[in-house]
Amino acid sequence: MPALELNGSRLAAERAEAMSVRVSQLLRSGAQAPVLATILVGEDPASATYVRMKQNACRKIGIDSRAIVLGQDTTTEALLEQIEQLNQDPSVSGILLQHPVPGQIDERACFDAIRAEKDTDGVTCTGFGRLSMGLDAYGSATPTGIMRMLAHYGIELSGRHAVVVGRSPILGKPMAAMLLNANCTVSICHSRTRDLADVVRSADLVVAALGRPRFIPGEWIADDAVAIDAGYHPADRCGDIDLNAALIERVSAYTPVPGGVGPMTISALIENTLQAAERTAGIHPGS
Numbered sequence: 001m002p003a004l005e006l007n008g009s010r011l012a013a014e015r016a017e018a019m020s021v022r023v024s025q026l027l028r029s030g031a032q033a034p035v036l037a038t039i040l041v042g043e044d045p046a047s048a049t050y051v052r053m054k055q056n057a058c059r060k061i062g063i064d065s066r067a068i069v070l071g072q073d074t075t076t077e078a079l080l081e082q083i084e085q086l087n088q089d090p091s092v093s094g095i096l097l098q099h100p101v102p103g104q105i106d107e108r109a110c111f112d113a114i115r116a117e118k119d120t121d122g123v124t125c126t127g128f129g130r131l132s133m134g135l136d137a138y139g140s141a142t143p144t145g146i147m148r149m150l151a152h153y154g155i156e157l158s159g160r161h162a163v164v165v166g167r168s169p170i171l172g173k174p175m176a177a178m179l180l181n182a183n184c185t186v187s188i189c190h191s192r193t194r195d196l197a198d199v200v201r202s203a204d205l206v207v208a209a210l211g212r213p214r215f216i217p218g219e220w221i222a223d224d225a226v227a228i229d230a231g232y233h234p235a236d237r238c239g240d241i242d243l244n245a246a247l248i249e250r251v252s253a254y255t256p257v258p259g260g261v262g263p264m265t266i267s268a269l270i271e272n273t274l275q276a277a278e279r280t281a282g283i284h285p286g287s
């Protein structure tokens, strides 16, 4: 049987339609349009592109975005002050601080300064801790998008061995926590993992999130496994898995790159932001 393509572009478009309806309902209730505040610090062109893509996705469904652009030499104190202003502003539903920030900034302190109810990109320690405990929190956008995609396509998780390659605070760690909450048996791999190939071979589901183009060869992935590629390398238009035709023949499901995880990341951020605005307006949040 051919592998199931987990098409993030298509699913994100479907969810965007449903979100537009929810925004209209929100406006009809007398509430203001949701607002996502985006903070871009420095001159990294890739970050500027990602922020623009998120703003465009907001616009399409009727969410306003407020763009804050700060210089390369911004200090931690100045960024904290900006975040606090947005925390205090009742018109702001969610705050996105685009990662990475310039090296002189204490990024963790700035992430953690975002109020839990506006942490719609899911980057705070509080949010991660609550999520790990199975409590209500906005999950980190990329793993949340992946979980929504797995649920949509009916991928069975309970009891299966999931191997997450990467342990970053915004991707690998929350991904592992979400899969554990979904009753997977989870292995987390990183740069010091021994015999990575053997660990990956033992997976029913692999999430590649290490940030190295085509690092995981197809041969490492078992027959009938589910291959999720969170990596994206625009110059090569590839992810972290060497997703070739032979691999697609053998796996049960896979995410294309591009068009897999990326669109679902943006979708998760804007859906979390919409949910935050619905909560403020006292409207029962959609699922």
Ligand code: NAP
Pocket: 142, 165, 166, 167, 168, 169, 170, 171, 172, 189, 190, 191, 192, 193, 196, 209, 210, 211, 212, 230, 231, 232, 233, 240, 261, 262, 263, 265, 266
């Ligand atoms: P990151 O912060 O650089 O973390 C990379 C992780 O991979 C680290 O935990 C690192 O291990 C591990 N790693 C690096 N080399 C390895 C190796 N040779 N073997 C095993 N593990 C290794 O990256 P990130 O922010 O999580 O992003 C990862 C990838 O996802 C990137 O390609 C990024 O572009 C992509 N991404 C995509 C989206 C999206 O929307 N699609 C969003 C965010 C990120 P150590 O901890 O030991 O250093």
